[in-house]
Amino acid sequence: MPPRTAALWCPDWPVVARRVRDDGLRGVPVVVTERTPRGERVRAASPEARVEGVVTGLLRREAEARCPGVVLLDADTHVDAAAFEVVALAVETFTPRLALDVPGRLAFPTRGPARYFGGEAALGARVLAAVAAAGVPDARLGVADGGFAAELAARAAAPGRAQVVAAGAAPAFLAEWPVAALGDPALADLLTRLGLSTLGAFAALPAASVLGRFGTEGSRAHRLARGLDPLVSAWTVPPPELAETIELDPPVEQVETAAFVAKSLATQLLARLDRLGLGCSRVTIEAETEHGERLARCWRHEGALTPDALAARVRWQLEGWLHASGGLSGGLALLRLLPDEVAPATGRQLGFWGDDPHASDRAARALARVQGMLGHPAVVTAVPQGGRTPVERVRWVPWGDPREPARPGSEPSVRRAPGESPPWPGAIPGPSPARVFDPPRPAALLAADGVAVTVSARGEASAPPAVLRCDALPGGGGDVLGWAGPWAHDLRWWDGSTRVRCTRWQVALVSDVACLVRVARTEAAVEAIYD
Amino acid sequence: MPGVTVTVLPRRDEEARARLDHTAQHVVPVALAGDQVLAVPGELGALLPGSALRRGTVVAVGGVVGAGATTVALGLVAAATAAGEWAVAVEGERTGQLGGLAAAEVGVALHRFAVVRGVAPARWATVVAALLDGFALVLAETPPHVRAGDARRLVARARERKTVLVVTRAWPVEAALRLRAEGGHCAGLGAGADPLTGRALHVVVDGQGAAGSSRTGEVASGPTAGLTAAPTAVAAD
Numbered sequence: 001m002p003p004r005t006a007a008l009w010c011p012d013w014p015v016v017a018r019r020v021r022d023d024g025l026r027g028v029p030v031v032v033t034e035r036t037p038r039g040e041r042v043r044a045a046s047p048e049a050r051v052e053g054v055v056t057g058l059l060r061r062e063a064e065a066r067c068p069g070v071v072l073l074d075a076d077t078h079v080d081a082a083a084f085e086v087v088a089l090a091v092e093t094f095t096p097r098l099a100l101d102v103p104g105r106l107a108f109p110t111r112g113p114a115r116y117f118g119g120e121a122a123l124g125a126r127v128l129a130a131v132a133a134a135g136v137p138d139a140r141l142g143v144a145d146g147g148f149a150a151e152l153a154a155r156a157a158a159p160g161r162a163q164v165v166a167a168g169a170a171p172a173f174l175a176e177w178p179v180a181a182l183g184d185p186a187l188a189d190l191l192t193r194l195g196l197s198t199l200g201a202f203a204a205l206p207a208a209s210v211l212g213r214f215g216t217e218g219s220r221a222h223r224l225a226r227g228l229d230p231l232v233s234a235w236t237v238p239p240p241e242l243a244e245t246i247e248l249d250p251p252v253e254q255v256e257t258a259a260f261v262a263k264s265l266a267t268q269l270l271a272r273l274d275r276l277g278l279g280c281s282r283v284t285i286e287a288e289t290e291h292g293e294r295l296a297r298c299w300r301h302e303g304a305l306t307p308d309a310l311a312a313r314v315r316w317q318l319e320g321w322l323h324a325s326g327g328l329s330g331g332l333a334l335l336r337l338l339p340d341e342v343a344p345a346t347g348r349q350l351g352f353w354g355d356d357p358h359a360s361d362r363a364a365r366a367l368a369r370v371q372g373m374l375g376h377p378a379v380v381t382a383v384p385q386g387g388r389t390p391v392e393r394v395r396w397v398p399w400g401d402p403r404e405p406a407r408p409g410s411e412p413s414v415r416r417a418p419g420e421s422p423p424w425p426g427a428i429p430g431p432s433p434a435r436v437f438d439p440p441r442p443a444a445l446l447a448a449d450g451v452a453v454t455v456s457a458r459g460e461a462s463a464p465p466a467v468l469r470c471d472a473l474p475g476g477g478g479d480v481l482g483w484a485g486p487w488a489h490d491l492r493w494w495d496g497s498t499r500v501r502c503t504r505w506q507v508a509l510v511s512d513v514a515c516l517v518r519v520a521r522t523e524a525a526v527e528a529i530y531d
Numbered sequence: 532m533p534g535v536t537v538t539v540l541p542r543r544d545e546e547a548r549a550r551l552d553h554t555a556q557h558v559v560p561v562a563l564a565g566d567q568v569l570a571v572p573g574e575l576g577a578l579l580p581g582s583a584l585r586r587g588t589v590v591a592v593g594g595v596v597g598a599g600a601t602t603v604a605l606g607l608v609a610a611a612t613a614a615g616e617w618a619v620a621v622e623g624e625r626t627g628q629l630g631g632l633a634a635a636e637v638g639v640a641l642h643r644f645a646v647v648r649g650v651a652p653a654r655w656a657t658v659v660a661a662l663l664d665g666f667a668l669v670l671a672e673t674p675p676h677v678r679a680g681d682a683r684r685l686v687a688r689a690r691e692r693k694t695v696l697v698v699t700r701a702w703p704v705e706a707a708l709r710l711r712a713e714g715g716h717c718a719g720l721g722a723g724a725d726p727l728t729g730r731a732l733h734v735v736v737d738g739q740g741a742a743g744s745s746r747t748g749e750v751a752s753g754p755t756a757g758l759t760a761a762p763t764a765v766a767a768d
Contacts, residue, residue: 275545359667360643363617366665367645370658378649382631382641394631399645430727432632434601464722472627474595482720484727506727512714513597514727528630530717530727531601 002146002229004110004167006124008091008131009154010084010139012044013104017083018073019046020135029067033060034075037401043075077103081316088297088320090134094127099282099300099340103316107147107300114143124162132160145170146229152177170227175200182221187214199225243338244269251290251331255318258332262314267307269337280305282340285317290330295321298340310337367399376400388427388489389504390516390528391438426487428504433516433528440525443470443477445505445517452522455503459488468507468517470526475511482508486519569667569695571610575603578736578748579708584610586667587690591702594712599732600699601629602637603712603750604670607697609638616667619645621659623672623700624652650674656681659696663688668695679703709737715749 010016014032019025029049033040040060052067064070080103088106091098094117098108110120117123124141131139137160142153144165152174157163165173177199179188196202203225211219223229244265252258273280283305286296297320299313314337321328371379380396385405387393395406445453447463454462469477486503493499502520504527509515514530568583576582584590584607592607594600611618618639620629628648635641650658652674662669663685682704689696698706713733720727729751736746 275548359615359617362665363619363643363645364665366662367619369661370647373654373658373661374647374649379645379647381645382634384632384635384641390630390632396631396646403642428726431729432630432636434599434605434630434633435596435627436630437627472596474597482717482722484720484725506720508717508720508727509597511597512716514717514720514730515597529597529627530730531597531599 001168002149002170002227004114004120004143004145005107005147005150006110006120006127006141006143007105007107007147007150007154008087008127008139008141009151010087010104010136011159012046012138013084014044014073014075014080015046016136016138017080017103020083020086021079025071029054029070030073031060031063031067031070032073032075033063037397037404038406077312078316078319080104082319082322085317085320086134087131087136087139090130091127093130094123097298099298100313100317101300105151107150110143120164121162124164128160128162144173145227148224148229149174149227152181171200171203174225174227175203179225182224184217184221187218187221203227242269242273242342243336244272245334245336247334248332251333253331255315255322258318258335259311259315262318262335262337263307263311265335265337266310266314269339270305270307270310273339273342278339278342280310280339280342283310283313284338284340285314286334286336286338287318287321287332288334289328290333293329295328371399386424388424388487389518390428390433390436393427393432426489428487428506428516430506431530433514433530435529435531437472437525437527437529440518440527441470441472443468443472443517443524443526445507445519445524452524453519454522455486455488455519459486459503461486465505465507465517468509468515468524468526470515472526472529473509473513473515478509478511480507481510481512569611569614569616571607572613573606574748574750575606575734576610578710578734578746578750580738584668584695585707586693586695588707589686589689589696589698589702589705590708590710591706592697592699592710592712593701594714596626598714599712599730599734599750600710602633602732603710603734604697604699605629605634605637605639606750607695608634608644608668608670609640611668611695612640612643613638614667615643617643617645617665618668618670619647619662619666620670621647621650621655621662621672623674624649626672652676656685659685660688663692663694663696666694668697670697670699673698673700673702675701677703705739707739711735711737 015030018030018032029052030046031042031049031054032044034043042054042056042058042060042063044056045054049067049070054063054067054070060072064072084100084103088098088100091106091108095108095113098106100106110123114120114123117126120143124143128139128141140154140157140159141162142150142155142157142165143162144150144153145167149165149170153163153165175198178197179191179199179202181199182188191202202222205222207219207222210222246261246265248261252261270280282298282300284296284298286294288294297317299317301309367379377398379399381399381403383395383397383403383405385393385395397403445465446467447453448466451463453465465480465483467477467479483505485505488503489500491500502518505517505519507515507517515526516528518525518527568581568585570576570583571579590607592600592604608618608620622628629646631641634644647658647662655674655677659669659671682702685696686704711734713735715730715732717727718729732750734748734750
């Protein structure tokens with residue numbers, strides 16, 4: 001059975017963190033938004049805003065509409081992390097073995113402190129009282145077998161209260177929760193479609209079948225649903241020589257400088273663990289100031305830590321120490337990363353030859369450098385999606401953002417199995433043009449008598465096109481050799497402001513240039529060239 | 532005990548990894564050739580000397596707008612990504628964007644292909660130089676009036692980094708291979724009946740040195756199956 005664990009959860013931590021920093025935000029509705037691939041969404045909202053109907057995941061515009069006068073703030077993980085140090089300090093007076101998860105969440109084993117303070121419920125009440133005294137009255141605490149059950153218990157607890165799930169009762173407690181609680185949206189979606197809507201239903205499946213059907217990830221989720229900790233036997237405490245230490249001379253006072261050093265330290269540590277075939281899920285960050293003060297804090301991560309994730313946590317922790325009450329007495333003289341739990345890395349199986357495992361790292365570094373020069377949106381990658389025209393059928397995603405199509409029907413036409421996704425009516429058939437103009441280039445599509453070609457409301461052309469003129473074409477255009485179309489597109493006819501009504505033609509000129517021409521009213525434009 | 536080979540299980544550390552690398556280098560039959568060239572499959576490859584691009588060289592792809600130069604260049608990108616390598620393209624400022632769908636149809640693995648946009652001519656050489664460090668193939672559209680000195684520096688950098696630099700439009704200095712697209716008949720397009728079904732591009736290849744002789748050939752450009760939509764059908768979103 002997993003060890004008894006307590007999880008502390010501060011709901012809407014980003015809002016609480018801002019209020020700790022700025023007293024003027026207390027008592028007014030506050031919403032913290034973050035930029036996501038699907039627009040700017042609400043990440044956290046204060047109770048005042050929630051009363052008005054603001055929920056997590058709402059569009060920023062919608063949140064403003066539901067709650068007029070709301071204070072909108074951008075998400076900033078560094079602020080969240082720095083403010084959470086106050087909570088960590090308060091909990092630390094009860095147990096030294098706490099591990100931070102992300103800002104707003106921490107966990108600690110209860111075996112020792114629960115005996116000392118007279119039971120888990122009493123310990124929970126004391127911890128919450130201490131956290132409330134530190135200025136966070138809304139925290140919740142859950143105690144259960146293992147971290148996952150404890151976290152869900154914390155979510156089920158009343159504000160400012162502790163919820164204790166008795167030893168051995170974790171499977172029964174978990175059974176009622178929806179599968180979305182596993183924190184894996186793709187798996188949860190699949191399970192729901194298979195008719196397994198609760199963790200109890202999922203847990204009832206035989207473990208071997210789950211491993212066979214869903215792989216190691218699914219097997220891990222299955223262990224969680226059954227109230228067992230994943231890999232509970234595999235994680236071991238590493239020998240002390242795995243620690244990476246760096247002495248800073250002269251002592252460092254700036255977070256930026258220390259974070260820079262921490263990044264290389266994190267890379268070193270993980271490279272060394274990697275050589276030993278180990279992955280790390282918990283790491284203790286230790287620092288010493290020039291006056292001999294010693295600080296240490298443990299951070300936990302689902303799965304194995306990557307260099308970037310570890311460096312971000314070190315940075316959060318350093319900001320926390322520097323901004324905590326009183327701050328540090330002097331600059332940092334020593335920084336140490338101590339892996340707290342390691343396990344054999346079962347991660348990626350690389351090819352024996354042929355595939356260069358470093359190629360993606362090298363490419364990512366070069367692109368990051370170019371993004372630094374030209375800005376984040378300057379480097380993009382194409383994601384095919386549904387649509388009718390060449391411009392619509394590709395979504396360009398900035399490098400580093402999730403590659404997700406905005407419209408369904410994403411598979412390019414060449415690879416689509418028949419009947420897999422419904423076709424878009426009126427899509428331009430044939431090969432796609434290699435050169436696309438967005439916005440289109442103004443052009444003139446003329447009939448043999450020199451009059452611009454127009455299309456009637458029924459989609460009938462006034463005359464066959466005979467001449468196409470456009471600056472983007474070699475020689476400024478020329479006579480039309482062949483053509484196809486028109487494809488009439490009447491888009492969003494229900495919305496007067498965004499309605500688009502136009503026709504598209506494929507036109508080949510006598511100079512063997514083929515292009516895609518769009519005609520709206522009487523104005524023509526070249527949208528793409530089959531280059 | 533002389534003469535008896537003591538075999539111990541290798542520890543899971545640098546030593547074992549070094550042995551694995553060493554073994555891999557010796558047993559892989561195509562490592563040497565594969566390190567030096569990027570194989571180009573298909574009709575386009577048949578036109579190239581050795582059906583491959585030599586790493587560290589510059590390939591200039593020319594042709595007037597609409598003659599198919601972009602498709603040919605994307606074909607080279609597809610060859611790189613098909614070999615598991617990463618590729619990147621630098622777009623010109625006002626000459627239109629690459630068609631992402633066309634790239635996918637030619638065979639480019641889009642998750643290993645990035646596009647850099649909005650590069651001012653003044654920073655073009657710096658950006659391309661930075662990209663040459665990280666990619667196996669860089670496709671760059673030459674801005675007008677690029678300095679010959681900058682171009683030579685890029686040639687040297689590509690040679691040093693063993694990266695294929697594919698440049699389109701006017702390239703002011705020497706290139707190991709020059710491809711020129713000369714257009715081709717647009718199959719299917721007639722008097723309003725059928726849409727474009729495909730195109731046979733006429734490509735001329737000129738090389739330096741061993742690849743000296745000029746070759747000419749036809750390259751079919753992306754015939755796609757699927758998507759059938761009758762023209763003049765009114766679509767509603």
